[in-house]
Amino acid sequence: GAVVSQHPSRVICKSGTSVKIECRSLDFQATTMFWYRQFPKQSLMLMATSNEGSKATYEQGVEKDKFLINHASLTLSTLTVTSAHPEDSSFYICSAETGYQETQYFGPGTRLLVL
Amino acid sequence: AQSVTQPDIHITVSEGASLELRCNYSYGATPYLFWYVQSPGQGLQLLLKYFSGDTLVQGIKGFEAEFKRSQSSFNLRKPSVHWSDAAEYFCAVGANDYKLSFGAGTTVTVRA
Numbered sequence: 001g002a003v004v005s006q007h008p009s010r011v012i013c014k015s016g017t018s019v020k021i022e023c024r025s026l027d028f029q030a031t032t033m034f035w036y037r038q039f040p041k042q043s044l045m046l047m048a049t050s051n052e053g054s055k056a057t058y059e060q061g062v063e064k065d066k067f068l069i070n071h072a073s074l075t076l077s078t079l080t081v082t083s084a085h086p087e088d089s090s091f092y093i094c095s096a097e098t099g100y101q102e103t104q105y106f107g108p109g110t111r112l113l114v115l
Numbered sequence: 116a117q118s119v120t121q122p123d124i125h126i127t128v129s130e131g132a133s134l135e136l137r138c139n140y141s142y143g144a145t146p147y148l149f150w151y152v153q154s155p156g157q158g159l160q161l162l163l164k165y166f167s168g169d170t171l172v173q174g175i176k177g178f179e180a181e182f183k184r185s186q187s188s189f190n191l192r193k194p195s196v197h198w199s200d201a202a203e204y205f206c207a208v209g210a211n212d213y214k215l216s217f218g219a220g221t222t223v224t225v226r227a
Contacts, residue, residue, distance in 0.1 A: 006158070032213055043205065043217045044159075093158050102147050102209040106159040 003027050004096050006107035013084055014115055021079045021110045023094030029074035030096035034104060035067070038091045050077045084114040117142040117208045121218035128196050129226050136191040136221050138180075138206035147209035148189040150180055153220075154202045162204075165189060176200070201225040 003026040013019050023033055031052050036044040048058045048069050056069035066088075068080040077096075081088055091111055095104040120139045128134050140146055147166055151159040163174025170182040180191045189206060203222050207215040 004158075034214075043219045046214060049214065091156075095159075097213055102213050102215075103149070103161065103164060104215060105161065106151070108158040109156070111156070 002098060002103075002105040004094065004105050004107040006094055006110050008110060009108060010111045010113075012113045012115065015085050016083055018080055018082045019084055019112060021081075021092055021094075021112075023077045023079070023096070023107050025075045025096040025105075028096070028098055030077075031074060031099060032097040033071060033077040034095045034097070035069060035077075035079050036093045036095070038093060038109075040091075044093060047079075081112065084112070086114045088112065089114045117146060117210050117216050119206050119208050119216055119218035121204075121206055121221050123221045124219070125222045125224065127224040127226060130198050131195050134191075134193045134196045134200070134223065136204050136206075136223070138189045138191065138218060139187050140189060140206075140208045141187065142208055142210065144210075145184075148180075148182060149207040149209065149215065150174065150178070150189070150191045151205045151207060152176075152202045153205065159205065162191070196223075196225055198225045198227070 005024045007022045033050040035047045047062045048056045050056045050069045050071040052071045058064045071077040093109040095106045118141045149164045150162040153159045162178050163172050165172050165182045172180050203220045205220045206218040209215050
C-alpha cells in the first residue's frame with residue numbers, strides 16, 4: 001500500500017515552454033501532497049505544500065508564479081513549471097501524506113531537462 | 116524549527132559487514148523520525164519511522180534504528196550489508212506541521 005506515482009519520469013523541453021508534472025496517490029487519499037526539488041548529490045528541498053481544494057503554500061524563495069501547483073482531487077496534484085529555463089533543470093519529487101503519523105510516501109521523481 | 120544532521124557524507128562497507136549511519140536532530144519536543152533510502156534516479160523509500168513507544172524500531176530490508184532522546188540521535192543499523200544496500204540514505208524529522216526536514220544524506224558504497 002501507500003504507492004505514489006509521478007508522470008512523466010523524464011522530460012526534455014525547450015526554453016520558454018511549460019511543463020506539467022503529475023503526482024498521484026494510487027491506493028490512498030492524500031489531503032496533503034508535497035513538492036520537492038533535488039539537485040545532484042544534494043538533499044531534498046521542499047518547494048511547496050499542496051492541500052486539496054486550497055491554494056498551495058510555497059516555501060521562502062520559491063516563485064509561486066513560476067511553479068504552479070494544483071491539487072484538484074484527493075489523489076492528484078500537479079506541478080507546472082512555466083516558461084522553463086535551463087536553471088529549472090532538476091529532479092522533482094512529490095510525496096503524499098497519509099494522515100497517519102505524519103508519514104510521507106514519495107513518488108519516483110521526474111527528471112526535467114530544459115534546453 | 117527542527118533540523119537534522121547526518122555527519123557522514125560517504126561510508127564504504129564490505130558486503131556482509133555491519134553498517135551504522137548516524138543521525139542527530141534538533142527539535143524541542145518529541146519528534147517524528149524517519150529513515151528513507153534513495154537509489155540512483157529514484158524516489159525515496161521509507162525504511163522505518165519512530166513515532167512513540169519502543170525506542171528500537173524495526174524496518175524493512177533488515178534495517179533497525181534506535182531513538183536516543185538523551186543524545187538527540189536516531190542511528191540506523193544493519194547487521195549484514197548486501198550489495199543492493201548501496202544507495203543514498205536520508206534521515207528526516209517531522210514536527211506537527213506535516214513538513215519533513217531532511218539531512219544532507221549519506222552515500223553508502225558496498226564493496227565485494
